[in-house]
Amino acid sequence: MPQILVHDLTKRFHVAVRDPGLAGAFRGLVRRRSREIVALASIGFSLERGELLGLIGPNGAGKSTLIKILSGILRPTSGRCEVDGIVPWIERIAHVARIGVVFGQRTQLWWDLPVIESFELLANIYRVPKAQYSRSLEQLVEMMKIAPVLEVPLRQLSLGQRMRCEIASALLHSPTILFLDEPTIGLDAISKLAVREFVKTLNREHGVTVILTTHDMHDIEALARRVIIIGNGRILTDSNFEAMRDEVRGERRLIVEFAEDVVDIEFCGATLKSREGRTVEFAFDPSRSPAHELIASIAARHEVEDIRVEDAKIEEVIARFYSIHGAAES
Amino acid sequence: MSTLSLAQPYLAVLAARFSLMLQYRTAALAGFVTQCWWGIIKIMVLAAFYAGGADQPITLSQAITYVWLGQAFLALLPWQADADISIAAETGNVGYERLRPVDTHVLWLMRAIAWRVANATLRAVPMFGIAALLLPVIGLRAWAWQPPATLLASLMFALSITLTVLLSSTFTVLLNCAVVALKTRRASNLAPLFVNSLSGMVVPLVLLPAWAQGFLFWQPFAGLVDIPYRIYFGNLAGNAAFAGLFAQALWTCVFFVLGRAWLSRVMNRIDMQGS
Numbered sequence: 169m170p171q172i173l174v175h176d177l178t179k180r181f182h183v184a185v186r187d188p189g190l191a192g193a194f195r196g197l198v199r200r201r202s203r204e205i206v207a208l209a210s211i212g213f214s215l216e217r218g219e220l221l222g223l224i225g226p227n228g229a230g231k232s233t234l235i236k237i238l239s240g241i242l243r244p245t246s247g248r249c250e251v252d253g254i255v256p257w258i259e260r261i262a263h264v265a266r267i268g269v270v271f272g273q274r275t276q277l278w279w280d281l282p283v284i285e286s287f288e289l290l291a292n293i294y295r296v297p298k299a300q301y302s303r304s305l306e307q308l309v310e311m312m313k314i315a316p317v318l319e320v321p322l323r324q325l326s327l328g329q330r331m332r333c334e335i336a337s338a339l340l341h342s343p344t345i346l347f348l349d350e351p352t353i354g355l356d357a358i359s360k361l362a363v364r365e366f367v368k369t370l371n372r373e374h375g376v377t378v379i380l381t382t383h384d385m386h387d388i389e390a391l392a393r394r395v396i397i398i399g400n401g402r403i404l405t406d407s408n409f410e411a412m413r414d415e416v417r418g419e420r421r422l423i424v425e426f427a428e429d430v431v432d433i434e435f436c437g438a439t440l441k442s443r444e445g446r447t448v449e450f451a452f453d454p455s456r457s458p459a460h461e462l463i464a465s466i467a468a469r470h471e472v473e474d475i476r477v478e479d480a481k482i483e484e485v486i487a488r489f490y491s492i493h494g495a496a497e498s
Numbered sequence: 499m500s501t502l503s504l505a506q507p508y509l510a511v512l513a514a515r516f517s518l519m520l521q522y523r524t525a526a527l528a529g530f531v532t533q534c535w536w537g538i539i540k541i542m543v544l545a546a547f548y549a550g551g552a553d554q555p556i557t558l559s560q561a562i563t564y565v566w567l568g569q570a571f572l573a574l575l576p577w578q579a580d581a582d583i584s585i586a587a588e589t590g591n592v593g594y595e596r597l598r599p600v601d602t603h604v605l606w607l608m609r610a611i612a613w614r615v616a617n618a619t620l621r622a623v624p625m626f627g628i629a630a631l632l633l634p635v636i637g638l639r640a641w642a643w644q645p646p647a648t649l650l651a652s653l654m655f656a657l658s659i660t661l662t663v664l665l666s667s668t669f670t671v672l673l674n675c676a677v678v679a680l681k682t683r684r685a686s687n688l689a690p691l692f693v694n695s696l697s698g699m700v701v702p703l704v705l706l707p708a709w710a711q712g713f714l715f716w717q718p719f720a721g722l723v724d725i726p727y728r729i730y731f732g733n734l735a736g737n738a739a740f741a742g743l744f745a746q747a748l749w750t751c752v753f754f755v756l757g758r759a760w761l762s763r764v765m766n767r768i769d770m771q772g773s
């Protein structure tokens with residue numbers, strides 16, 4: 169039986185709207201109007217224990233709403249959702265004791281308290297036995313490399329340090345499922361790598377089920393085997409990450425820095441993607457026009473300073489995916 | 499599960515918050531100075547009022563003690579919602595409260611108790627030092643905070659002021675709910691109006707017209723100021739004192755039940771849009 173089961177899940181919000189201008193404001197005093205927003209429209213999927221699922225989608229697609237329903241914060245408008253056989257918003261306390269949640273843009277640690285005191289408070293709130301607490305603390309501190317900041321109040325930490333503490337704090341009670349909502353947002357490269365490495369270990373070695381939302385395709389690339397793309401509250405695709413990447417492999421990029429100003433830059437088998445001064449980017453399909461032929465034909469006609477070949481970026485593929493499905497943020 | 503481990507999360511939050519509040523010494527000092535200042539002004543007004551000569555239900559010395567008690571325990575008055583919960587409500591972080599495997603209502607109540615008690619302790623102790631100990635020494639005994647009427651009165655006062663803490667904290671949870679429901683801390687802006695005027699903090703309730711006393715005694719806010727202080731200097735004694743304690747306990751229960759119902763309602767309705 170799958171660990172997480174979501175069936176026909178729908179969430180609608182009502183937001184107040186008013187007509188523009190002063191007249192609109194006065195009208196709003198008398199008659200309130202609201203507009204309905206469909207955050208999730210009949211979503212369904214299931215997840216086995218130990219899976220790592222990447223959720224991606226443009227802003228406002230419904231990713232966070234889905235995480236909030238799964239974690240028991242929000243009630244859906246209709247539909248079913250079970251985590252380990254528990255309906256999150258009905259048996260909330262039993263449910264949240266077994267999950268860990270990190271929202272990248274929010275903090276759940278106490279702003280004025282030293283990190284270690286927040287940890288201890290959380291351990292008490294989750295009723296973690298003393299021995300188990302010191303064991304997981306030791307492990308988490310080492311893995312997240314946060315030993316030097318434990319005594320520092322949260323507000324004095326950098327974003328990267330803070331996020332590592334946040335993730336550690338979500339795991340003090342050894343949850344079997346971890347929800348990460350944009351865990352790498354705003355982090356520097358080193359912190360991003362640390363977070364990814366940690367999530368990977370947690371999933372592969374400790375068997376923790378992870379659902380991760382992100383805008384950073386490198387997160388997905390490094391972590392997720394399975395990817396669900398959400399747009400306009402619907403699942404656009406639910407597939408294997410490898411398969412998605414293979415689709416992209418068909419297209420590669422050739423970036424040429426010319427040594428001279430070039431006017432005519434049409435080449436057979438390559439389409440112009442962008443141009444900035446003397447640097448020009450082409451797209452080509454290696455199965456039809458091999459890279460070496462293309463390079464030779466360019467070098468034969470122009471003075472060239474430098475040439476590189478790159479895979480198309482996964483971001484671009486996803487962006488294309490959004491626009492095909494009309495899911496780009498409107 | 500043993501009672502201790504059942505209570506563990508709530509006691510931990512109570513302790514953490516209490517120790518955090520004790521750190522805000524500068525705020526406490528500023529508050530203390532302001533309270534001394536207002537205490538002096540109120541006493542001067544009362545003295546002028548008593549100089550008018552008419553018979554009053556409490557003596558000037560009792561009225562002065564009333565003022566000092568009020569200034570010492572000012573921080574027990576539920577003027578506004580919990581600051582952290584207000585911020586969380588405004589930023590949408592309040593959903594995080596639902597991620598904890600605890601009863602949110604009890605948790606908020608504990609936070610409120612810790613907040614009120616820590617704040618009041620920080621101010622009551624120096625106020626007692628100045629108004630009850632220092633003033634008599636420097637020859638201002640007539641203007642000082644007097645000792646309780648009897649030993650029994652002091653015990654009943656201890657019970658009554660404990661009920662004041664609970665009454666105030668259960669009411670704070672109601673303010674929290676209002677703030678969460680409307681997503682702005684201004685939702686609790688009306689509270690000071692009722693809390694100040696109906697508790698006796700502005701004018702001791704006992705000095706208001708006799709025909710209003712029945713209503714004033716049984717409305718919820720009397721239990722914040724008027725009832726415990728009158729018990730302290732013996733104006734409410736015997737059955738009247740028990741009636742006062744009963745009124746406090748009754749309203750605490752009412753606020754507790756209302757708070758539970760309202761909290762579960764607002765929590766089912768929070769939307770927390772965006773991320």
